[in-house]
Amino acid sequence: MGILRNSVIGIPVLVVALFLVRVVLFKTGLIYTVKQWRMKIVDWFHVYQFYRVPEFNDNLQENQLYRRVHAYLNSLSSIENSDYTNLFAGRKSNEIILRLDRNQVIGDEFLGARVCWINGEDEDGSRSFVLKIRKADKRRILGSYLNHIHTVSEELEQRNKEPKLFMNVAGNEEKIGRWRSIPFTHPCTFDNIAMEADLKDKVKSDLESFLKGKQFYNRLGRVWKRSYLLYGPSGTGKSSFVAAMASFLNYDVYDIDLSKVEDDSDLKMILLQTTCRSVIVIEDLDRFLSVKSTALSVSGVLNFTDGILSSCAADERIMVFTMTSKEQIDPAVLRPGRVDVHIHFPLCDFTAFKALASSYLGLKEHKLFPQVEGIFRDGASLSPAEIGELMIANRNSPSRALKSVINALQTDGDRRGTPASTRRLFHERASSEDYEGDTSGPLCGGGSSPAVKEFKKLYGLLRLKSNRKSQSFNLTRELRNGS
Ligand SMILES: Nc1ncnc2c1ncn2[C@@H]1O[C@H](COP(=O)(O)OP(=O)(O)OP(=O)(O)O)[C@@H](O)[C@H]1O
Ligand SMILES: [Mg+2]
Known part of the structure; x- marks a missing residue:
């Protein structure tokens, strides 16, 4: 009888006690500690x-x-x-x-x-x-x-995959590897770059066939890589094109700052730390080649693209070099196999202008277009960056935007787009100051028109001296398959 009474009282008490213990264990996190102990005991x-x-x-x-x-x-x-x-x-x-x-x-x-x-x-x-x-x-x-x-x-x-943009740090800043990365969120795609549709399609299909080419490259005993040279005046979209390539491929971008590279072996080390499925970019290679005060050699830069070294590094990658002009570059440096595809980025022509007007101003047609076309036909031109900026500044009024472009073309763009031969003739007659002196030019110098003054004030754009030397109106765009 006593046992029965005890158990009638004892069992509920026990249940309540267990419930309270459970609540305490869970609420306080003791359960976690108990589990840890249990695991430690099992570990023994x-x-x-x-x-x-x-x-x-x-x-x-x-x-x-x-x-x-x-x-x-x-x-x-x-x-x-x-x-x-x-x-x-x-x-x-x-x-x-x-x-x-x-x-x-x-x-x-x-x-x-x-x-x-x-x-x-x-x-x-x-x-x-x-x-x-x-x-x-x-x-x-x-x-x-x-x-x-x-x-x-x-x-x-x-x-x-979130593509990343990697930038190299100098050797003395090194702690963990030579690359620092940030998410690569550049908005540029092939769709918003103004360039010949045909050329764009060729580049896209070149990249696509590269992507599918693993077995092909293996069979030929070649490293699975492809290299591009993008050359043309400043502000013609070379860097934007690299971004478009990377987002088309969904690859990471390694942007090599050669000024942070000590010598050839340092460059090798940096390149070996890149990963596959990446675009490796060396911007302004011509500028680097013209500065001889570095321990880094041209062959050091280029050996990676064709040398044994590239086979040691990860494959499935694209190398891109940009430069303003390839006229001064030794052809051996850019020979096929080393640089597979050359793409010229010219100043704006009327077709590119229309593409810009369409994307920046939403204009397909306008009564000022024939006048603009005429100015382009006479040989004037500006870079897409310059035209784009004028359009952005006046995007609320398409007519004003077109007028400011016309103004800038008439004052700034004189002869910038004339064929090289014509320009040479002109140059022989003109004084060297007229030709070389960017400071006398309306965009960068004192005798500016109001439109250009406005332009300069707004954007402080400077044109590189070398730009003027390298422009050619006959747009020899070549997509050369060198391999
Ligand atoms: N072909 C183009 N189509 C559309 N926008 C362009 C084009 N070219 C240049 N732009 C615009 O102009 C700006 C500068 O372009 P970008 O930096 O790509 O030129 P770049 O050729 O690399 O110049 P640089 O040689 O000075 O580095 C960008 O904001 C880009 O959007
Ligand atoms: Mg650039």
Whole structure:
């Protein structure tokens, strides 16, 4: 009887007590501590094996496995259970992305086995992931687990790739590698670049066939890369075109600042730290070639594009060089195979002007168009950048925009677009001051028209001296397949 009474009272008391313990455990986070202890006790009864995945290999090239593990781990839902995670804004509004912080641990399960990863960072800044796996599970799952990581990360990469713009830092600023990156969000695409439609299509199909060409390049024993030279006066869209290429391919961009490169071997090191599926850009190569005060040689720059070195680095990449004019460049430097495709970026002609008017002002036709066409026919021209800026400044009034373009063409654009031969004749008759002196030109000098003054005041645009020398009205646009 007493036992019965005791149990009638005791069981509910016990249930309530257990309930309260549970509430306390969950509310205070003690449950987490208990779980940790339990895991530590279990750990004592197992032998573990550790695998380190460093960010860079011994040659300072990026370890592709590190990148894959990074993508994979950051996609795991268990990242939320990690003690410390970083929060970043995603690409979509309201999207928050979680990223494992350094020296944090994240657990994972595969084929019934539990593993964990440590996101390690040493004091010298070198990073690695360390996989902790039970010896008993290692033989059973390790191979297929790494394959699984590979597959998942590839899928994630395809789905979420956010192209990045990498910039090299000087050797003495180096802490972790020579590249620093930011998201690459340049809005320029092939659609908004004013250039011959035919040429644009040729470049696009060249890039597309490059993308599909892995087996072709392998069969020929060639490195899977393609190089382009973009040349033309300042403000004709070369840099914008590089951005359009990168967004067409969805590749990262590595913008090499040669002034931060010490010598040839430094350049090799930097290039070896680039990854595959990237556009490597060297801007204003002609300017660099004209400055001899650097320990970096032309062959140092170009050897990478055709030398054995490129086969050591990651493949599937595009090299792009830009320059104002290739007239002064030794043809051997730009020979086929080294630079596969040459694209000329000329000053504006009437067709390009119409494309700009359409995208900047929404104009397909206008009563001032015939006058503009006439001015272009007489040989005047400006760069698309100059015309674009005038259009932007007057975008609320298309007529005013066209008038200011006409004004600038008449005052500024005189003979800028005349054929080279005509210009040479003119040059022989004119004094060298007239020709060379940019400071006497209406855009950059004292005798400016009101339109040009307005233009200068607004944008402070300076035209490079060399621009005038390199313009040719006969737009010899060539898309040369040199390989
Ligand atoms: N062909 C073009 N179509 C549309 N916009 C253009 C074109 N060319 C230039 N622009 C505009 O002019 C600006 C300057 O262009 P960009 O920097 O690409 O010229 P660039 O040839 O690289 O000049 P630089 O040689 O001085 O570096 C950009 O804002 C771009 O939008
Ligand atoms: Mg540029």
